[in-house]
Amino acid sequence: MSTTVTPSPADRDVSESPATGPRSLGGSGRELLNRLRSGDLGSLRVLVLLAIIWTIFQLQENRFLSSVNLVNLSLQITAVGLISVGVVLVLLLGEIDLSVGAVSGLCSAITAVLSVKHGWAPVPAILIGVAAGAAIGMFQGFISTKFGIPTFVVTLAGLLAWQGAQLKVLGNTGTVNLRPGLLTDLAGKFLSDAAGWIAAIICVAVYAAMAVVGRQRRVAAGLTAPPVVLLAVRIGAVAVAALLWVWIVNQDRGLPVAVLILIGFVAAFDFLTRRTVFGRHIYAVGGNAEAARRAGINVFGVRVIVFSLASSMAAVGGIMAASRLLAVNQSSGGSDLLLLAIAGPVIAGTSLFGGRGNVWSALLGALVIGSISNGMDLLGYSSPTKFMVTGAVLLGAVVLDSAARLGRQRTGRV
Amino acid sequence: MTETSPRTDGTPLLEVRGITKRFGAVRALNGVDFRVMPGEVVGLVGDNGAGKSTLVKVISGIHPADEGEYLWEGRPQNVAAPQDAVDLGIATVYQDLALCDNLDVVANLFLGRESIHGGLLDEVAMERKANELLAELSVTTIQSVRGEVGAMSGGQRQSVAIARSLLGEPKMVILDEPTAALGVSQTEQVLRLVERLRDNGLGVIVISHNLADIFRVVDRIFVMRLGANGGEFDKKAATPEEVVGAITGASERKPEGAATR
Numbered sequence: 304m305s306t307t308v309t310p311s312p313a314d315r316d317v318s319e320s321p322a323t324g325p326r327s328l329g330g331s332g333r334e335l336l337n338r339l340r341s342g343d344l345g346s347l348r349v350l351v352l353l354a355i356i357w358t359i360f361q362l363q364e365n366r367f368l369s370s371v372n373l374v375n376l377s378l379q380i381t382a383v384g385l386i387s388v389g390v391v392l393v394l395l396l397g398e399i400d401l402s403v404g405a406v407s408g409l410c411s412a413i414t415a416v417l418s419v420k421h422g423w424a425p426v427p428a429i430l431i432g433v434a435a436g437a438a439i440g441m442f443q444g445f446i447s448t449k450f451g452i453p454t455f456v457v458t459l460a461g462l463l464a465w466q467g468a469q470l471k472v473l474g475n476t477g478t479v480n481l482r483p484g485l486l487t488d489l490a491g492k493f494l495s496d497a498a499g500w501i502a503a504i505i506c507v508a509v510y511a512a513m514a515v516v517g518r519q520r521r522v523a524a525g526l527t528a529p530p531v532v533l534l535a536v537r538i539g540a541v542a543v544a545a546l547l548w549v550w551i552v553n554q555d556r557g558l559p560v561a562v563l564i565l566i567g568f569v570a571a572f573d574f575l576t577r578r579t580v581f582g583r584h585i586y587a588v589g590g591n592a593e594a595a596r597r598a599g600i601n602v603f604g605v606r607v608i609v610f611s612l613a614s615s616m617a618a619v620g621g622i623m624a625a626s627r628l629l630a631v632n633q634s635s636g637g638s639d640l641l642l643l644a645i646a647g648p649v650i651a652g653t654s655l656f657g658g659r660g661n662v663w664s665a666l667l668g669a670l671v672i673g674s675i676s677n678g679m680d681l682l683g684y685s686s687p688t689k690f691m692v693t694g695a696v697l698l699g700a701v702v703l704d705s706a707a708r709l710g711r712q713r714t715g716r717v
Numbered sequence: 718m719t720e721t722s723p724r725t726d727g728t729p730l731l732e733v734r735g736i737t738k739r740f741g742a743v744r745a746l747n748g749v750d751f752r753v754m755p756g757e758v759v760g761l762v763g764d765n766g767a768g769k770s771t772l773v774k775v776i777s778g779i780h781p782a783d784e785g786e787y788l789w790e791g792r793p794q795n796v797a798a799p800q801d802a803v804d805l806g807i808a809t810v811y812q813d814l815a816l817c818d819n820l821d822v823v824a825n826l827f828l829g830r831e832s833i834h835g836g837l838l839d840e841v842a843m844e845r846k847a848n849e850l851l852a853e854l855s856v857t858t859i860q861s862v863r864g865e866v867g868a869m870s871g872g873q874r875q876s877v878a879i880a881r882s883l884l885g886e887p888k889m890v891i892l893d894e895p896t897a898a899l900g901v902s903q904t905e906q907v908l909r910l911v912e913r914l915r916d917n918g919l920g921v922i923v924i925s926h927n928l929a930d931i932f933r934v935v936d937r938i939f940v941m942r943l944g945a946n947g948g949e950f951d952k953k954a955a956t957p958e959e960v961v962g963a964i965t966g967a968s969e970r971k972p973e974g975a976a977t978r
Binding site: 525526587590594597598599658 | 815
């Protein structure tokens with residue numbers, strides 16, 4: 304069987320080369336424009352947004368892009384970024400989890416109490432905290448799917464209940480201070496300059512190897528492959544970004560371990576969603592649950608596992624937040640944490656309507672929100688202004704998302 | 718088989734006899750006889766509520782029949798669930814197509830039966846097989862199997878849905894209103910695809926309201942009326958007027974087959 308499709312004369316709809324023909328540069332340029340317009344390139348859009356924000360703040364205050372401040376910024380976004388990773392999975396289903404903030408507070412409280420009041424070693428304490436998150440998510444996913452209740456309501460109930468549980472776990476004092484050790488090192492440790500370089504080089508090498516091997520497999524199978532130039536540009540961009548960043552942070556305290564943890568989780572979940580059968584099924588359920596069910600996908604199981612993963616990541620983020628604060632108190636996981644964790648991925652292009660988006664939007668979204676907050680702090684604005692600006696950016700992002708959806712509908716794409 | 722059909726020799730691929738289906742007090746099907754030969758396209762027509770969908774649901778195992786025989790390649794079968802019909806080799810393409818608009822053609826084709834290589838999705842194998850499958854079906858209107866299905870026209874989407882049903886290597890395909898809401902050239906695409914299925918030796922059931930499409934592509938027309946056989950026509954020997962008459966009940970005559978009512 305040949306893999307080349309030969310058009311028959313009767314076809315009137317054929318306007319471009321068939322599936323396996325070599326893709327011309329002009330064709331991919333047009334495609335790029337189309338995708339930009341229809342909002343599919345959320346990541347590129349958010350990079351432009353980020354560049355604008357950074358330029359504005361840098362012009363106002365030249366400490367903004369200093370190495371000290373960039374290290375601070377990266378530390379500020381780790382907790383919310385980790386929580387957002389789980390939120391992305393839930394958003395991909397077209398659902399929402401309003402309990403992630405409360406769950407992050409409760410699970411970090413569990414870890415802190417086990418570690419400080421009961422003298423547990425850090426690793427088991429962290430594992431129990433994350434396991435508690437997994438169990439909570441499993442419960443919420445089960446209840447909402449089993450009884451057909453909107454996840455909005457179930458997780459709203461969870462928000463209240465887990466907040467109460469957090470106060471109970473923390474006990475009368477209301478605050479548990481962490482002892483120095485692994486728990487405080489999560490957010491407080493930095494790699495040495497050399498280790499930072501090695502980490503960056505390993506990341507770039509892994510990325511390049513995967514990209515090259517993936518392309519070779521496609522070429523070997525006779526499929527269309529991205530042009531070598533495009534591949535080189537992509538690898539080059541990743542390499543420049545990684546090395547430049549390590550060079551900058553090495554001027555200051557070095558590469559924060561917390562950032563490596565964040566990038567590690569983002570990369571792992573990106574791999575899970577794009578390369579595994581389970582990830583494919585998440586997108587399918589988010590795109591058309593009925594079609595997924597008829598294709599034999601266990602929709603119930605996918606939903607329960609996704610909610611479980613989301614709450615686990617909320618726990619991980621909560622523990623990271625505790626490590627940064629050096630304590631867990633009654634307001635841990637409260638305030639605007641939940642809202643920022645959901646707003647981030649949406650700003651960075653993950654659709655609220657399900658099925659569209661990617662895990663990297665958790666990192667990029669946290670970076671956008673973190674940059675606004677950090678920059679306005681530097682400029683001496685108070686929280687009211689910060690909240691209003693962040694709210695305006697979120698509204699703008701949601702409008703873009705909806706506009707992209709309407710655009711798809713207009714061009715016949717639902 | 719003790720009984721051969723009047724028109725064709727050999728064993729029917731599918732034969733149901735005396736199928737009755739009740740929903741509470743409502744008799745949706747009342748002693749329906751129906752058969753499909755290998756490599757034959759049967760058009761299933763009838764007015765709304767005549768029982769076309771119910772018959773198809775009995776055949777595809779969604780609603781098991783209350784009474785009647787179900788023979789597959791001459792052997793009696795108990796088809797009580799959709800999976801039973803799938804296991805026999807019956808694929809059904811429903812009107813809503815059940816595609817995920819946010820996924821590309823490859824992902825939709827292989828949804829629920831993804832190829833795996835080393836525990837991960839084997840995109841290369843799936844994409845290759847998708848290209849082969851579409852080439853085999855002479856589907857040339859889909860430019861890239863990496864295109865999002867939501868961005869495609871009705872005819873392209875129908876082609877994807879039909880191609881997907883063929884991945885399980887069925888012996889019979891049921892198409893529910895495959896040309897509804899399609900334009901002229903799109904309809905042509907889908908009808909050519911139906912012909913391709915017949916050329917590959919598959920039995921095909923086409924449900925349609927559009928008699929022009931039915932006459933264009935089927936070999937035999939089976940009319941349902943009020944939950945029972947309303948007449949059966951060889952396409953070559955029938956006129957659209959006769960078929961319309963059988964659908965509406967205006968003419969109580971049919972050239973062949975049995976109206977049991």
